[in-house]
Amino acid sequence: MKSIAFVAAALLAVADMTSSATTKVVAAEADLASSTNAAKGVEQPATAPKPSAVSTHGCYKSSGELVLNTTLTYNTDAECAQNLCWKKLNLPVGGTSNGDQCWCGEKYPPKSDLVDDKYCNIGCSGYDLFACGGFDGETVYWTIYNSGMSLIVKTSEDTNKSASESGSSSSTTSSPTATSTESSGETIIVTQSAVATNVTPAAKSTNTAGIAAGVVVGVVVLAALVGGAWFYIRRRRNKDIEEEHRRNAAVNAFTGKPPGSSGGMSILDARLDPVMAQRRMSDGSIADNQDYSRRILRVTNA
Numbered sequence: 090m091k092s093i094a095f096v097a098a099a100l101l102a103v104a105d106m107t108s109s110a111t112t113k114v115v116a117a118e119a120d121l122a123s124s125t126n127a128a129k130g131v132e133q134p135a136t137a138p139k140p141s142a143v144s145t146h147g148c149y150k151s152s153g154e155l156v157l158n159t160t161l162t163y164n165t166d167a168e169c170a171q172n173l174c175w176k177k178l179n180l181p182v183g184g185t186s187n188g189d190q191c192w193c194g195e196k197y198p199p200k201s202d203l204v205d206d207k208y209c210n211i212g213c214s215g216y217d218l219f220a221c222g223g224f225d226g227e228t229v230y231w232t233i234y235n236s237g238m239s240l241i242v243k244t245s246e247d248t249n250k251s252a253s254e255s256g257s258s259s260s261t262t263s264s265p266t267a268t269s270t271e272s273s274g275e276t277i278i279v280t281q282s283a284v285a286t287n288v289t290p291a292a293k294s295t296n297t298a299g300i301a302a303g304v305v306v307g308v309v310v311l312a313a314l315v316g317g318a319w320f321y322i323r324r325r326r327n328k329d330i331e332e333e334h335r336r337n338a339a340v341n342a343f344t345g346k347p348p349g350s351s352g353g354m355s356i357l358d359a360r361l362d363p364v365m366a367q368r369r370m371s372d373g374s375i376a377d378n379q380d381y382s383r384r385i386l387r388v389t390n391a
Contacts, residue, residue, distance in 0.1 A: 130212035132220040133166075138235040138242070143170045143183075146197060146233040148209035148223065153198030153245040155184045155231070157191075163215030164189045166234050175236035182242055183234045186222030189214040197233060199247040204230065 133145040143166050158178070161168055169191035170183025184192035188211045206220075208230045213221035223230035235242060 129217045130210045130220045130223075131218065132206035132209040132223075132232060134206065138240045139237060140240065141237045143167050143237055144235045146182075146235055147203050148206050148220075149184075149198040149202045149231050149233055150204050150208070150228055151198050151202040152184060152186070152192055152231050153194070153202070154196050155182065155192040155194035155198070155233075158193045159191055160189045161191055161214065162189065164191060164213050164221055165215040166213070166219065166221075166232075168215060169193075169221075170234035170236040175238040179238070181236055181239040183236050184222075184231045185213065185234075186211075186229060186231045187224070188212060188217075188221050190222070192231065195243070197242060197244045198231070199245050201247045 132148050135147045136144045138144050138146075145166065158173060161173075164185060166183075166185065169185050173191055174180045174183040174193035178193050180193045180195055182194050182197055184194075186192065208225060208228075209220040209223040209232045211221060211223050213219050220232055222232050
């Protein structure tokens with residue numbers, strides 16, 4: 090009896106294991122069938138950029154300023170945007186098209202080229218459940234990504250809008266031009282008229298005071314230069330006069346005669362005068378034409 094009970098228990102255990110294995114196989118087949126029947130080439134919804142992570146930016150009908158870099162056999166959002174555009178080319182924006190094309194650049198395409206996600210319908214060559222661009226028979230579409238390199242990325246200018254703005258500004262000279270700047274998803278428009286209006290009276294008075302100060306400084310510098318030149322000339326003239334006085338004083342000290350009324354004296358060498366050369370220097374000098382060999386009677390006062 091015990092042996093029969095043991096055999097029955099063993100048979101029940103084997104039956105339970107068989108039914109469990111059959112259930113797992115059926116579940117696996119169901120999962121495989123569901124994955125096989127899943128929609129392919131589906132555009133992922135646009136999400137906010139995250140650091141060091143690829144995020145879908147949207148489906149566009151143009152590539153903007155992106156440039157085709159290569160075609161990848163196993164193209165995915167991470168393979169194109171992160172591994173190629175960011176890590177190899179140091180570019181913040183990636184884009185896929187035709188399933189296997191990888192595009193890279195620095196700016197998103199213009200906002201006017203953003204279309205519904207349904208137009209990006211071609212599966213990626215590396216993972217066909219996600220869309221890598223699209224084609225509707227006439228237009229080619231691009232799936233654009235943020236590679237995770239930078240959270241703040243600029244957007245390309247709208248060519249049609251820029252042309253219309255330039256045409257209107259050229260036809261009407263008084264119309265202010267506008268400059269748009271994107272930061273964290275917001276657009277700030279600054280016009281020339283607004284900038285001109287923001288000039289306050291305090292700023293104008295500051296400019297006037299600055300100009301006046303510059304004029305005063307210029308006048309002071311010019312006066313200083315003129316005064317310096319005048320003092321230099323005067324000192325030079327005084328120095329020349331003092332030098333002349335010292336020279337005259339030295340001459341007077343050498344000759345032993347006082348200076349004339351003119352403050353100096355004219356010294357002439359008598360030997361250069363032909364009249365003085367024929368005259369005796371004094372009345373007591375000996376005449377050269379007399380004979381002094383005979384004795385001469387001299388009369389003296391006793």
